Amino acid sequence: xxLTRTRARRATINDVARAAGLSRGTVSRVVNxxxxxxxxxxxxxxxxxxxxxxxxxxxARNLVKQESRAIGxxxxxxxxxxxxxxxxxxxxxxxxxVLSKADYQLVSLIIDSDxxxxxxxxxxxxxxxxxxxxxxxxxxxxxxxxxxxxxLPAAFVGHPDGTPxxxxxxxxxxxxxxxxxxxLLGTGRQRVGMIASALDRDSGxxxxxxxxxxxxxxxxxxxxxxxxxxxxxxxxxxxxxxLRREPAIDGVFAASDAVAAGAMTALQExxxxxxxxxxxxxxxxxxxxxxxxxxLSTVRQPxxxxxxxxxELVLAQLNGLPGTPRxxxxxxxxxxxx
Amino acid sequence: xxLTRTRARRATINDVARAAGLSRGTVSRVVNxxxxxxxxxxxxxxxxxxxxxxxxxxxARNLVKQESRAIGxxxxxxxxxxxxxxxxxxxxxxxxxVLSKADYQLVSLIIDSDxxxxxxxxxxxxxxxxxxxxxxxxxxxxxxxxxxxxxLPAAFVGHPDGTPxxxxxxxxxxxxxxxxxxxLLGTGRQRVGMIASALDRDSGxxxxxxxxxxxxxxxxxxxxxxxxxxxxxxxxxxxxxxLRREPAIDGVFAASDAVAAGAMTALQExxxxxxxxxxxxxxxxxxxxxxxxxxLSTVRQPxxxxxxxxxELVLAQLNGLPGTPRxxxxxxxxxxxx
DNA sequence: TGTATCTCTGTGAACGTTCCCAGAAGACCG
DNA sequence: CGGTCTTCTGGGAACGTTCACAGAGATACA
Numbered sequence: 001x002x003l004t005r006t007r008a009r010r011a012t013i014n015d016v017a018r019a020a021g022l023s024r025g026t027v028s029r030v031v032n033x034x035x036x037x038x039x040x041x042x043x044x045x046x047x048x049x050x051x052x053x054x055x056x057x058x059x060a061r062n063l064v065k066q067e068s069r070a071i072g073x074x075x076x077x078x079x080x081x082x083x084x085x086x087x088x089x090x091x092x093x094x095x096x097x098v099l100s101k102a103d104y105q106l107v108s109l110i111i112d113s114d115x116x117x118x119x120x121x122x123x124x125x126x127x128x129x130x131x132x133x134x135x136x137x138x139x140x141x142x143x144x145x146x147x148x149x150x151x152l153p154a155a156f157v158g159h160p161d162g163t164p165x166x167x168x169x170x171x172x173x174x175x176x177x178x179x180x181x182x183x184l185l186g187t188g189r190q191r192v193g194m195i196a197s198a199l200d201r202d203s204g205x206x207x208x209x210x211x212x213x214x215x216x217x218x219x220x221x222x223x224x225x226x227x228x229x230x231x232x233x234x235x236x237x238x239x240x241x242x243l244r245r246e247p248a249i250d251g252v253f254a255a256s257d258a259v260a261a262g263a264m265t266a267l268q269e270x271x272x273x274x275x276x277x278x279x280x281x282x283x284x285x286x287x288x289x290x291x292x293x294x295x296l297s298t299v300r301q302p303x304x305x306x307x308x309x310x311x312e313l314v315l316a317q318l319n320g321l322p323g324t325p326r327x328x329x330x331x332x333x334x335x336x337x338x
Numbered sequence: 339x340x341l342t343r344t345r346a347r348r349a350t351i352n353d354v355a356r357a358a359g360l361s362r363g364t365v366s367r368v369v370n371x372x373x374x375x376x377x378x379x380x381x382x383x384x385x386x387x388x389x390x391x392x393x394x395x396x397x398a399r400n401l402v403k404q405e406s407r408a409i410g411x412x413x414x415x416x417x418x419x420x421x422x423x424x425x426x427x428x429x430x431x432x433x434x435x436v437l438s439k440a441d442y443q444l445v446s447l448i449i450d451s452d453x454x455x456x457x458x459x460x461x462x463x464x465x466x467x468x469x470x471x472x473x474x475x476x477x478x479x480x481x482x483x484x485x486x487x488x489x490l491p492a493a494f495v496g497h498p499d500g501t502p503x504x505x506x507x508x509x510x511x512x513x514x515x516x517x518x519x520x521x522l523l524g525t526g527r528q529r530v531g532m533i534a535s536a537l538d539r540d541s542g543x544x545x546x547x548x549x550x551x552x553x554x555x556x557x558x559x560x561x562x563x564x565x566x567x568x569x570x571x572x573x574x575x576x577x578x579x580x581l582r583r584e585p586a587i588d589g590v591f592a593a594s595d596a597v598a599a600g601a602m603t604a605l606q607e608x609x610x611x612x613x614x615x616x617x618x619x620x621x622x623x624x625x626x627x628x629x630x631x632x633x634l635s636t637v638r639q640p641x642x643x644x645x646x647x648x649x650e651l652v653l654a655q656l657n658g659l660p661g662t663p664r665x666x667x668x669x670x671x672x673x674x675x676x
Numbered sequence: 677t678g679t680a681t682c683t684c685t686g687t688g689a690a691c692g693t694t695c696c697c698a699g700a701a702g703a704c705c706g
Numbered sequence: 707c708g709g710t711c712t713t714c715t716g717g718g719a720a721c722g723t724t725c726a727c728a729g730a731g732a733t734a735c736a
């Protein structure tokens with residue numbers, strides 16, 4: 001396979017030592033900024049490093065130190081969501097900020113196939129990272145199992161059940177869904193439906209459960225449609241279906257803002273006014289919310305905080321502390337759509 | 339710092355050898371699936387592995403093999419774009435697919451501060467990856483310099499100038515902008531403006547240059563507004579500003595679909611009909627395009643192909659081949675907005 | 677029977693660091 | 707002057723693999 005690989009041998013610490021007329025040990029001390037090295041030696045080493053073009057080999061270092069100072073972040077999302085779900089970016093940035101301050105390198109690993117799944121598991125097991133943050137895991141996720149098996153310090157974003165007992169940073173989807181549905185009902189709506197999504201995930205299940213709880217006796221299974229993903233397309237189709245089933249529908253809870261945006265388009269194309277004819281609420285308070293006309297009433301979920309909190313849970317374990325699960329608060333952002 | 343780190347010592351290949359009553363070498367051969375090992379030995383080793391819970395230490399392996407079978411993907415984007423720009427996700431997935439097939443692990447490293455920049459440079463230099471894909475680099479990017487310095491096989495997505503001479507996968511932004519502007523003019527528009535963005539990047543510069551070229555003598559600097567980022571907000575404000583400057587404006591080229599979506603909202607709020615009163619075209623053919631009403635006429639840019647092509651360029655270099663730059667085709671998607 | 681070939685196993689050396697200990701040299705003190 | 711302490715340097719050992727080589731035993735063939 002590899003034909004004419006002619007990359008020159010990299011300079012090692014020994015080359016530097018030779019060029020500086022000093023020993024390996026002294027060079028190592030300079031490179032790591034330790035004390036007990038004379039000013040004279042330090043300069044000689046620095047010159048030698050520049051001269052031979054030395055850069056430290058991390059594999060060798062990781063081997064002897066038995067740590068990598070890197071944390072993996074596993075993204076296990078279906079294709080379309082990587083583009084549509086703005087939460088992922090926020091989670092990433094939140095985690096990165098915390099880890100960066102603690103001088104850990106965040107490495108993101110995406111899983112898009114079974115082959116990826118195995119390779120990522122090997123990557124984590126191999127000691128290339130000291131810990132892991134797992135987002136959007138589902139029940140019986142092989143990665144989560146691999147992590148648990150080798151006792152790698154890890155944390156979930158979200159709280160899927162059926163996964164190993166690891167700390168997590170999550171929001172209470174059920175409660176939040178219950179609250180915003182209640183608020184929607186408070187505007188006097190009589191026939192309220194839901195576009196549910198992602199029922200293979202805890203968030204999807206819990207949002208549906210919250211809706212159901214808030215509806216109480218008014219709950220009508222015919223007014224719930226289900227789609228596999230939190231997408232704009234799901235909202236578009238879902239709303240059309242709901243209108244078909246119940247033309248008198250006057251309220252909708254969409255499982256996410258993207259879904260709500262699709263639903264709003266469907267409503268407007270069907271000639272319904274929002275919020276006069278139909279009130280609509282979403283979930284996430286993503287950039288979608290401010291983009292809709294009227295702007296969306298929705299649940300604000302602190303995505304960046306979820307990421308940073310999960311990162312902190314991993315760091316805590318690295319320091320021998322327990323790392324207890326944390327549930328973060330959500331707030332309702334009441335705007336013009338209901 | 340680390341208080342009671344009690345993680346048990348991991349089993350090594352020697353532990354397995356001892357448990358199986360065989361040698362290091364034989365265990366290594368089994369683990370790597372080499373031939374010349376008896377069925378009997380293979381079974382003994384596999385049982386021993388399960389018994390002692392062995393997993394291979396990648397640092398040791400990388401050290402002796404002098405390779406990591408990982409490729410870094412460096413994301414250097416301002417905060418907001420990680421959420422709004424759907425191209426990044428596509429590029430990522432495209433690169434991942436190619437690398438995954440070649441059995442390389444894609445590791446994404448995001449840069450969000452100067453501290454990150456230094457750490458990522460160290461990560462790349464340290465030999466933890468065998469190559470790198472760099473997206474959205476700007477002139478004088480420290481990462482690009484670090485990569486060039488150590489001769490790491492690498493490729494850009496996009497073609498920033500002022501960066502080291504590395505292969506790249508790109509589109510011809512200038513030509514594409516020229517073409518779609520020409521098409522817009524072809525619908526009989528008289529007063530055509532542009533909402534330009536990201537002029538610190540080659541894509542931003544080139545799209546503006548293409549617009550200018552297509553306009554020829556009709557080009558009016560007063561009808562060009564500039565914003566730092568390709569965002570919905572830029573489109574919203576930019577369109578309002580253009581309407582203020584020239585109420586009779588009847589055509590707009592927005593530097594990206596997100597910008598175009600913002601502009602369309604602004605137009606509709608100002609009571610202008612699209613496309614009757616004002617024609618509008620975008621760039622990217624992202625998920626925004628189909629979401630607008632009317633749907634957006636725009637330039638289709640093959641983001642996933644950009645990612646996969648860049649990955650292929652890195653793989654080529656790994657195999658001792660040259661890795662020549664590639665410019666991919668764009669196509670105009672003509673829909674209802676102009 | 678001798679020899680060539682194939683299959684299988686064990687072991688020393690190497691990869692490039694960090695850690696630890698020994699020891700030299702000088703400063704300080706009683 | 708003898709002892710202790712501090713500063714600085716060198717080098718052996720270890721981290722956990724893979725690789726190359728040597729050699730044992732079995733098989734095949736002339």
